[in-house]
Amino acid sequence: MIGKKKIAARVIVSLLGVAIVGASILLFLNQVAETPDGLPQYDQMLGYRTGQIANLPIPQNAEIIEEISVAAKRAVYQIVGMSPEDNPDNAYLQAVRESGWQLQETLAAHCYIFVKDSEQVQITILSDQLQIELITDSIQSFLETMSLDEKLGQLLLVGFVGTEVTSELQTLLQELQVGGVILFGRNIVSAEQLQTLTQAITTLAPKLTPFISIDEEGGRVSRLPNDVQASPSAATIASSGNPQFAYETAYELGLKLRALGVTMNHAPVLDIFSNPANTVIGDRAFGSDAQVVSEFGVATMQGLMAAKVIPTVKHFPGHGDTATDSHFGLPIVTKELAELENFELVPFQAAINAKSEVVMVSHILLEQIDTDVPATLSKTIITDMLRTKLGFTGIVMTDDMQMGAITEYFSVAQASVQSIQAGTDVLLIGNDVTIIQEVHQALKTAVAESQISEARIDESVYRILHLKQKYNLLEFADGK
Numbered sequence: 001m002i003g004k005k006k007i008a009a010r011v012i013v014s015l016l017g018v019a020i021v022g023a024s025i026l027l028f029l030n031q032v033a034e035t036p037d038g039l040p041q042y043d044q045m046l047g048y049r050t051g052q053i054a055n056l057p058i059p060q061n062a063e064i065i066e067e068i069s070v071a072a073k074r075a076v077y078q079i080v081g082m083s084p085e086d087n088p089d090n091a092y093l094q095a096v097r098e099s100g101w102q103l104q105e106t107l108a109a110h111c112y113i114f115v116k117d118s119e120q121v122q123i124t125i126l127s128d129q130l131q132i133e134l135i136t137d138s139i140q141s142f143l144e145t146m147s148l149d150e151k152l153g154q155l156l157l158v159g160f161v162g163t164e165v166t167s168e169l170q171t172l173l174q175e176l177q178v179g180g181v182i183l184f185g186r187n188i189v190s191a192e193q194l195q196t197l198t199q200a201i202t203t204l205a206p207k208l209t210p211f212i213s214i215d216e217e218g219g220r221v222s223r224l225p226n227d228v229q230a231s232p233s234a235a236t237i238a239s240s241g242n243p244q245f246a247y248e249t250a251y252e253l254g255l256k257l258r259a260l261g262v263t264m265n266h267a268p269v270l271d272i273f274s275n276p277a278n279t280v281i282g283d284r285a286f287g288s289d290a291q292v293v294s295e296f297g298v299a300t301m302q303g304l305m306a307a308k309v310i311p312t313v314k315h316f317p318g319h320g321d322t323a324t325d326s327h328f329g330l331p332i333v334t335k336e337l338a339e340l341e342n343f344e345l346v347p348f349q350a351a352i353n354a355k356s357e358v359v360m361v362s363h364i365l366l367e368q369i370d371t372d373v374p375a376t377l378s379k380t381i382i383t384d385m386l387r388t389k390l391g392f393t394g395i396v397m398t399d400d401m402q403m404g405a406i407t408e409y410f411s412v413a414q415a416s417v418q419s420i421q422a423g424t425d426v427l428l429i430g431n432d433v434t435i436i437q438e439v440h441q442a443l444k445t446a447v448a449e450s451q452i453s454e455a456r457i458d459e460s461v462y463r464i465l466h467l468k469q470k471y472n473l474l475e476f477a478d479g480k
Helices: 041-046 062-080 088-098 138-143 148-154 167-175 191-204 234-238 243-260 290-306 337-342 346-353 379-389 412-422 433-448 454-470
Strands: 005-014 018-021 027-032 049-053 102-108 111-116 119-125 129-137 156-158 180-183 211-214 310-316 358-361 395-398 427-429
Touching: 138 454, 148 156, 148 433, 148 454, 156 433, 167 180, 167 191, 167 433, 180 191, 191 211, 191 243, 211 310, 234 243, 234 290, 243 290, 290 310, 290 346, 310 346, 346 358, 358 379, 379 395, 379 412, 395 427, 395 454, 412 427, 412 433, 412 454, 427 433, 433 454
Parallel strands: 156 180, 156 427, 180 211, 310 358, 358 395
Antiparallel strands: 005 018, 005 129, 027 049, 102 111, 111 119, 119 129
16 A cells, blocks of 8 residues: 555564564564663563664664664653553653654554654554554655656546546556546436446556546536435525535535545535626525635535545635636636735635645636736746645646636647646646647656656645545555
8 A cells, every 4th residue: 555654664662572573574682771760670670672683684764763662661661660540651752752752743542653853753652562663755655666657647637528438538547547537427327337437447547546526516516417316506505504514415425426436526616606797606606705605615625525525625716706707718807916815715715724635726817916827827826826825735726728718828738738837736637538648748748848847746746646545545556
C-alpha cells in the first residue's frame, strides 16, 4: 500500500527489555544499559539491555531509534516508582521531549507523532511497552518512481462516451493513465450498470486508481439513474433553515455514491445567487446571503466527507453575479477585490477554514483583478488569491476546459498549459480522447521546453496522491 506514512523501523521498549526489530534484523541483547542518574536500584531489577547487531547492517537512522529508546528507558524507570493512579503516558512523553523531540500531533489515545528536524516518529504507549516507529513519506518515495508521462496523466480528469468499457476508455486509463474520470448522464443507465462500469474503471487502471467523479448537486443537476432517488436542490435544502438537514442529506447521498463506486462529487455549489439575470446558477445555490451559503455549503461538504466521498466546492471565485453562462461565453465580473472579499469569497473562505480538499475554479474574468485571462488561467487568482490569501492547500481543479469561455479564445491544449502554470492541479476535460491526448502532449512539451518545471508537476501529483491515500484509493491499485 502506498501511504502517507510508512514504517521504516520499529522499536519496542518493554518493561523487561529493549529490542529493535525490522525486516530480517536480529538483535542480541548483550550489553548492559547505563543506569539513569538517581535511579540505580532499578537497573538491576529491570535487567535493561541495549541492542547490538550481529553480522547484520545497522538499519538506516538507527541512531534515532537508539536516542528515543534511551529516553524511553528513562521513562520506564520513572514509571516503576509511580502509583497506579498516575498516568504513565506523561512520563514517557516528558522523557521524549527532554531528548529534543516535539509533540506534533495526538493521533488517538496513547498514540503520538513527534518531530525533530526533518524526522518523524510515531509513538504508541501500551500497557507494558512503548512502540517507536520511524515514519517516512512513502508518497514522495513513490512519486520519485513515476515517469513524466505517468505524472502528467494524474493531472487529467476526463469524460468519455459510452455506458461500458470502450476502446476510448481503455486508451484513457491504460495508455494515458489519467488521474480521474467524470461521469455524465450519457454514461449512466441504472444502478447495476453504474456499479459494473465503476468497477471496470478501477480494474482497468494499471497502477493508480483514478478518481471516479460525478456532478450530483441535487435538483436539476443530477446524474443518478432513475432507480436511485436524487437529492433536492440546494435552494430547497436551504429553505429548511437547518444546516443539519444539509449535512444529513449530503451524508445519505455520499453513501449512495460510494456504494455505486463514485468517489468524488463536484458539489456543493458555493456561489451566491445575487443576480436575477443569472440563469446558470439559480436554485443550484443555497441562497443570496453569504452566511447562509457558507453554513449550508460547509455542512454539505462535511456530510459528503463523512461518507468518504470527496467534495469539490465550486465555482471559485464565485459565479453568482454573472449574466453569461460560461458553457457558451466568458462571464465578466467587474467587482474589486474588497467587494469580493466581503461577499463572493466568504463561502469559499468558510469552506477552506473547514478543511475543504478540492476547489473548482470557474472560467470567469475578474476585470479588476486580472484583465487578461479567466480565473482558470490566472496565477493572480489561483496562486496569489486562492492559495496565498485564502490559505488553500488542497487540490485546485478547473471547470471543464472545453466550455465556450475557453474555446472561444484558446485551444484546449494551450489553455491547459497556461492553467498548470497558474497553479492548477487537475484539468477537467469532458470529452474527446484526441483532445485529451493533445493536452497530455502539450504538457509534456512544456516540461521539455522548460515552460513548466517537473518540480511544479510534482507538487500537483503529490497533492493528488495524498488525497487518494486519504480516501483509500491507492490500495486498490497496489494489489494489481
